[in-house]
Amino acid sequence: MEQEKSSNGAKKIILSGIQPTGTFTLGNYLGAVRNWQKMQEAYACYYFIADLHSLTVHIEPAKRRAQTREAFALLLACGIDTERSLVFVQSHNRCHAEMGWIMDCCSPFGELSRMTQFKDKAEKHPDNINAGLFTYPALMAGDILLYQADYVPVGEDQTQHLEFTRDVATRFNHTYGETFKLPEGYFPKAGARVMSLQDPTSKMSKSDENPKATISILDEEKAILKKFKSAVTDSEACVCFRADKPGVSNLMTIYSAVTGKTMETIETEFAGKGYGDFKAAVGEAVADELRPIRENYARLMDDRAYLEAEMKKGAERAECIARRTLAKVKKRVGLLLD
Numbered sequence: 001m002e003q004e005k006s007s008n009g010a011k012k013i014i015l016s017g018i019q020p021t022g023t024f025t026l027g028n029y030l031g032a033v034r035n036w037q038k039m040q041e042a043y044a045c046y047y048f049i050a051d052l053h054s055l056t057v058h059i060e061p062a063k064r065r066a067q068t069r070e071a072f073a074l075l076l077a078c079g080i081d082t083e084r085s086l087v088f089v090q091s092h093n094r095c096h097a098e099m100g101w102i103m104d105c106c107s108p109f110g111e112l113s114r115m116t117q118f119k120d121k122a123e124k125h126p127d128n129i130n131a132g133l134f135t136y137p138a139l140m141a142g143d144i145l146l147y148q149a150d151y152v153p154v155g156e157d158q159t160q161h162l163e164f165t166r167d168v169a170t171r172f173n174h175t176y177g178e179t180f181k182l183p184e185g186y187f188p189k190a191g192a193r194v195m196s197l198q199d200p201t202s203k204m205s206k207s208d209e210n211p212k213a214t215i216s217i218l219d220e221e222k223a224i225l226k227k228f229k230s231a232v233t234d235s236e237a238c239v240c241f242r243a244d245k246p247g248v249s250n251l252m253t254i255y256s257a258v259t260g261k262t263m264e265t266i267e268t269e270f271a272g273k274g275y276g277d278f279k280a281a282v283g284e285a286v287a288d289e290l291r292p293i294r295e296n297y298a299r300l301m302d303d304r305a306y307l308e309a310e311m312k313k314g315a316e317r318a319e320c321i322a323r324r325t326l327a328k329v330k331k332r333v334g335l336l337l338d
């Protein structure tokens with residue numbers, strides 16, 4: 001990956017957050033987290049577990065605690081290296097909550113009302129439409145602006161929030177003087193879009209009720225092979241990448257992402273062979289890719305003291321960076337500095 005430097009010669013900053021809501025799927029991994037790991041070379045990377053954002057949805061407290069720890073361990077298990085990148089839990093750096101309130105006060109009600117994710121979530125959980133769900137984009141704007149991030153890798157569902165962040169930052173800079181860098185979206189060309197194994201026209205999702213539809217990155221080899229074996233394909237018995245063959249094309253996308261082979265190479269490799277051979281090859285390639293992650297994860301989860309020490313280190317470093325912007329912001333808006 002090519003290095004890109006800021007005008008002061010420092011590496012550009014990439015920042016992203018992930019909510020602690022269960023184990024990542026192969027889709028999350030190939031579409032996002034694997035790229036996060038690759039970006040560590042070229043960029044200064046800041047990754048955090050967005051536990052404050054997760055409070056907008058009700059989860060058992062013990063489950064939230066466990067999921068936060070698991071998500072942190074998963075990032076490390078996927079090769080995010082705490083020596084090179086900053087990894088932390090959002091709530092451990094108090095600047096986020098403080099900045100969140102200031103951003104709330106810079107967020108017009110009308111703009112927040114237009115956020116499609118708010119409308120979707122409010123419809124899905126009519127019994128818990130809390131104020132946090134509504135001001136979620138303001139908290140997210142604070143997360144990003146605190147670190148003067150250059151790029152934010154986000155999925156499609158978050159692009160509106162990123163646009164919102166840019167609007168808040170532009171307005172703030174205009175009202176109070178230049179304070180924030182305007183962040184840009186980062187959309188890697190390499191990110192694979194992985195679809196459900198049972199309904200290849202919809203995205204692979206953590207929340208799918210059919211366990212055969214998704215591969216968790218912690219699935220055992222046997223389960224992986226079995227799920228690929230029962231993946232939905234078609235009756236043509238031809239391994240080729242075509243719009244009218246969503247099942248086979250999805251398996252090819254996965255195989256290509258994991259092995260680095262092009263679609264043509266894959267078509268040649270399986271010419272004249274049945275889907276059985278192809279599915280077995282995809283399953284084995286995925287199992288090989290995920291094995292070290294599963295092993296790293298087990299080791300990390302066994303060493304709670306290490307995980308906690310890493311969280312603490314991450315929080316301290318994060319606060320050290322964020323504090324500078326927060327102090328500037330407080331001064332700009334007229335809060336007396338303590």
Ligand code: TRP
Pocket residue numbers: 015016017018019050053139140143144152153154158
């Ligand atoms: N809202 C993001 C999501 O649900 C998580 C998130 C919180 C985030 N703060 C962020 C992502 C800042 C990027 C930057 O996926």
